Amino acid sequence: MRVLVLDDTKNQKDNIKEAFSKKKMDATVCSSSGEFMDAVCTPKFDAAYINAAAWNKGRSIYDYFGAGRRLEGKAMVVYNAEEKFQPITNRAPHEQDRLIRQPSNFETALEEA
Secondary structure, three states: OEEEEEOOOOOOHHHHHHHHHHOOOEEEEEOOHHHHHHHHOOOOOOEEEEEHHHHHHHHHHHHHOOHHHHOOOOEEEEEEEOOOOOOOOOOOOOOOOEEEEOOOOHHHHHHHO
16 A cells, blocks of 8 residues: 655654554655645645645645645545644545544554554
8 A cells, every 4th residue: 555644753754654664654754735735736645634734834835836736535534733724725535534533643544454
């Protein structure tokens, strides 16, 4: 399974990729809005794991360029979400979507998803 991960935690790309690899997932890890938009434009992933804090930092960019539409039909796990986390615009919910409240991280998301 190929997954797209958005997490801006400093110096964690290799750790994140390795953790997903242990679960038999090939992860494309993005730590910036630019990397994420490049990756989301390629339909070569089955699911997305998104750190809510990282999403909120780039939310206006993602909304403007229609990232929600590009995530349509893909299972999505949003972790580290605040209680008032706003749904991702222009995207219908998927039956396998998950929302994990804070405090949580990619490891928590892998355990619970």
